[in-house]
Amino acid sequence: MKIKFWGVRGSIPVPGPNTIKYGGNTTCIEIRTDDGQLIILDAGTGIFALSQTLLREMPLTANVFISHTHWDHIQGLPFFIPIFIPSNTLRLHGAFDPISGRGIEQIMEVQLQYSYFPVREAEMKAKIEYETLMPEQSVQIGATTITPTLLNHPVINFGYRVDCNGKSVFFTGDHEPHYNIYAPDDEGHDEYQTLIEDKEKAIIEAMRGVDVLIADSSYTIEEYPSKKGWGHGTFDSSIAMGKKAGAKIVYCTHHEPTRNDDVLQREFEKVLARHPRQDGDPEYRLAGEGEEIEI
Amino acid sequence: MNPISPELAKKLTMAVERMPAFPKSVQKILELTRNLDVQPKDLVQVIEKDPVMTVKILRVLNSAYYSLPNKITSVNHSVVYLGFNTIKNLALSIAAVGILPKHTIAGFDIQQYLLHSLTTAGIAKLLGGKLAGTDPMDCYIAGLLHDFGKVVFAQFLPNDFNQAMLKSIRENISLHLAEQQVIGVDHTVVGSMLAEKWQFPQTLVDCIRNHHSPDNGEGGIWASVYAANQISKKMAFGDSGNPVIEQIPPTICNYFGGDIDEIIATLGDLSKIAEEAILFSQVESNP
Numbered sequence: 001m002k003i004k005f006w007g008v009r010g011s012i013p014v015p016g017p018n019t020i021k022y023g024g025n026t027t028c029i030e031i032r033t034d035d036g037q038l039i040i041l042d043a044g045t046g047i048f049a050l051s052q053t054l055l056r057e058m059p060l061t062a063n064v065f066i067s068h069t070h071w072d073h074i075q076g077l078p079f080f081i082p083i084f085i086p087s088n089t090l091r092l093h094g095a096f097d098p099i100s101g102r103g104i105e106q107i108m109e110v111q112l113q114y115s116y117f118p119v120r121e122a123e124m125k126a127k128i129e130y131e132t133l134m135p136e137q138s139v140q141i142g143a144t145t146i147t148p149t150l151l152n153h154p155v156i157n158f159g160y161r162v163d164c165n166g167k168s169v170f171f172t173g174d175h176e177p178h179y180n181i182y183a184p185d186d187e188g189h190d191e192y193q194t195l196i197e198d199k200e201k202a203i204i205e206a207m208r209g210v211d212v213l214i215a216d217s218s219y220t221i222e223e224y225p226s227k228k229g230w231g232h233g234t235f236d237s238s239i240a241m242g243k244k245a246g247a248k249i250v251y252c253t254h255h256e257p258t259r260n261d262d263v264l265q266r267e268f269e270k271v272l273a274r275h276p277r278q279d280g281d282p283e284y285r286l287a288g289e290g291e292e293i294e295i
Numbered sequence: 296m297n298p299i300s301p302e303l304a305k306k307l308t309m310a311v312e313r314m315p316a317f318p319k320s321v322q323k324i325l326e327l328t329r330n331l332d333v334q335p336k337d338l339v340q341v342i343e344k345d346p347v348m349t350v351k352i353l354r355v356l357n358s359a360y361y362s363l364p365n366k367i368t369s370v371n372h373s374v375v376y377l378g379f380n381t382i383k384n385l386a387l388s389i390a391a392v393g394i395l396p397k398h399t400i401a402g403f404d405i406q407q408y409l410l411h412s413l414t415t416a417g418i419a420k421l422l423g424g425k426l427a428g429t430d431p432m433d434c435y436i437a438g439l440l441h442d443f444g445k446v447v448f449a450q451f452l453p454n455d456f457n458q459a460m461l462k463s464i465r466e467n468i469s470l471h472l473a474e475q476q477v478i479g480v481d482h483t484v485v486g487s488m489l490a491e492k493w494q495f496p497q498t499l500v501d502c503i504r505n506h507h508s509p510d511n512g513e514g515g516i517w518a519s520v521y522a523a524n525q526i527s528k529k530m531a532f533g534d535s536g537n538p539v540i541e542q543i544p545p546t547i548c549n550y551f552g553g554d555i556d557e558i559i560a561t562l563g564d565l566s567k568i569a570e571e572a573i574l575f576s577q578v579e580s581n582p
Contacts, residue, residue: 096360098377099384103360134362150361154380178375181335188336188371191432195375229379 001144001164002032003212004292007046010174010218010232010254011072018260023289025049026072027254029171029214033164035142040064041160041171046289047076059087063141065148066094067173068157069107077108078117088126093139095148095156096132103132133158136206149206151175153231161206167295170207170247171214174254176231177241207245211295214287215241217252220267235271242282253287298480299488307485308492310451311350315393317409318578320345324390328383335379342386343370344575346412346439346446351389352382353436354493365496367433367516395446397578401453402460403536408446409576410533412439417568419516419523425561426550429515437502437520440490442535444482444503445470447489452478460536470537471507483507509544518550526559532569533576 007013007025015024026044033039038054040047043064054060060082067073082088094104108121108128121128133139135158138147143165148158152175159172178196182189207213215238219227224234233241235252242250255264268286275284299307315321323341327333342348349370356363356373363376374382395405416438423434448456455478463473471481487504502520505512512521521543527533528540543555551558559565 096358098355098358098360098381099388132360134360137362150376152378154378156377156381181339181374181379186336188339191369192371192375195372199375231378231380 001034001162001167001169002030002292002294003169003214004030004032004050005046005251005253005287005289006030006050007042007044007076008253008255008287008289009044009072009257010216011257013045013075014257018262021261021288022255022264022286025289026075027067027173028076031162031169033142033144033162035144035164037142037144038062039141039144039146039162041162042067042073042173043075043077043080044072045076045079048079048081051076051079051081054082058082058085059089061089061091063091064093065146065158065160066092066104066107067160067171068095068153068155069097069110070153070155070174073173074107074111078112078119083124083126083128084119086125089129090126091129091131093131093133093146095150095158096134097156099155103130105130105132147206149203151203152178157231159203159206161210168210169212169214169295170210170245172216172233174216174218174231175233176216176229177233177237179228204241204244207241207247209246211248212251212293213238213242213245213247213249213282214251214253216254218254218256220271223256235268236274239271239275239282239284242284246280247282249285249293250282251285251287255287298484303480304488304492307447307451308489311447311489313392314347314447314450315395316347316351316389317345317405317576318394318397319575320348321390321394324348324386328387333383335374335383338379338383338386339370339374342382343435343439344413346409346443347395348386348389349436349439350443350489350493352385353495355385357494357496359494367430367436367496367499369432369436371432395450400449401457403445403449403453403456404534405446405449406576406578407534408442408449408536410572411527411535412442412533413572413575414527414530414532414565414568415439415441415520415523417523417572418526418562418565419519421562421568422519422523422551422558423515426515426519429519433498433516434519434523437499437516438523440486440499441503441506441520441524442482442486443489444484444486445536447485448474448478448482463536464538467538469507469539469541470535481507507541509546515550518547521547522551522555522558525555526562529555529559530565530569532565532572 007028025046027042028046029041031039217238218232419434419438420431423431459473459477463470474481
């Protein structure tokens with residue numbers, strides 16, 4: 001399968017001369033499976049540039065998997081050009097929202113309120129289908145299996161594992177490793193510790209042995225203490241996950257919007273110096289917009 | 296045979312959707328969430344003291360959308376699983392429904408009911424800790440929810456439930472027997488029917504169903520809750536509307552190696568459980 005990054009930025013797009021190298025668009029990853037299926041992980045602003053390359057393939061079916069519904073992961077959806085053209089199909093997958101009590105079918109309806117966008121969902125010409133997914137319940141698209149895993153973010157966030165012909169990729173969406181909410185001498189500490197250790201094991205199992213792990217690495221470890229609870233990982237937490245899971249390549253993504261190319265690269269070099277590669281360790285990379293790999 | 300008609304089952308299930316939580320927890324949730332830096336553990340402590348909040352959160356967690364394994368889940372588990380902010384927002388939306396009356400509904404004393412549920416939960420947790428292979432937190436949750444059917448009766452069948460309580464006192468019979476005679480069905484049946492409808496784990500459903508059935512239950516959670524319920528009554532911690540303290544049958548004494556007094560003696564000082572429960576269940580009389 002082929003994987004291409006169309007957006008690697010967290011929170012807000014940051015176009016401009018300072019982000020030329022790694023890119024300014026928010027999260028969007030294109031996957032082409034061996035049997036030619038189009039799978040898109042998240043619909044941040046990167047999906048607009050992707051959609052322009054799709055015009056020559058129409059009619060098409062785009063299988064979009066939304067990790068969670070925060071703006072930077074859905075912002076490009078109304079500008080996914082194939083939805084305006086009849087005979088295309090957009091199949092949107094995502095989680096159930098326990099707060100609204102609704103599934104992924106609410107995504108466009110909420111986003112496309114008329115005061116905020118001039119085209120109503122009913123006016124979109126493509127066929128739009130919704131599939132609300134359950135954790136650990138795989139869905140099949142041609143020869144490809146996609147399995148969601150509940151990760152840790154202020155809203156329900158699915159990480160997705162994509163398996164096809166023995167090759168695999170795991171994308172976290174936004175994820176902060178769990179931490180104990182109790183102090184060591186609090187009564188609930190040990191119970192909670194057991195629960196998070198079990199959950200962490202399950203997460204590592206879900207990404208076990210993937211060829212590529214694409215992980216939320218928003219913060220440096222110096223920044224993290226003041227961002228605890230915001231729902232994002234660090235470069236170091238992504239590296240630790242990749243090692244535990246036995247991933248072959250770890251892509252750090254969801255770059256902090258205030259980090260320009262130079263700073264991003266410099267911070268990453270510090271991280272690499274802190275984690276010198278041993279035999280069997282994954283290869284660590286910074287995700288960059290436009291980068292494509294085949295596995 | 297299920298003595299609940301499908302119409303009643305539907306009515307009660309829908310009614311619980313609109314059922315408000317207890318005054319203290321609603322007040323605490325609103326107070327805590329006003330602070331953006333609310334400590335997750337403080338919020339968990341409030342939720343797990345309120346049977347309505349706990350039921351509503353476990354209902355989401357056990358729903359088909361999250362397909363958890365068939366295992367009792369604590370409020371802590373729900374935080375690990377769905378994330379703290381989601382639980383916080385769920386708690387806030389439950390708080391927004393309103394509050395149960397401060398004192399009584401149809402002669403049923405809400406504060407005393409909560410006190411009984413909390414102490415039963417606390418004692419069941421202690422008892423569960425003595426049994427190998429039994430998770431004390433499972434016993435806590437089961438203890439907290441064992442009488443949930445009563446508060447549903449009080450809220451949605453107030454006249455019938457009031458009649459049953461009066462009958463129970465007048466004839467000195469256990470409240471569940473009076474409910475059977477007046478309403479045609481008792482709180483164990485209604486509570487377990489709801490728990491089943493919400494896809495709660497079978498052990499929790501069975502425990503609610505059999506907490507007055509010495510011959511039908513089995514397992515450490517059931518034994519702990521059965522015994523804790525009677526111990527709480529014997530210690531006069533709160534009042535669940537039932538004047539009768541039942542014998543703890545030998546099948547349950549066997550779990551703990553003694554009769555009710557011997558079991559109580561092994562538990563040590565229960566005053567801390569009682570004090571915490573009183574603190575939480577009491578509501579200041581000012582508005």
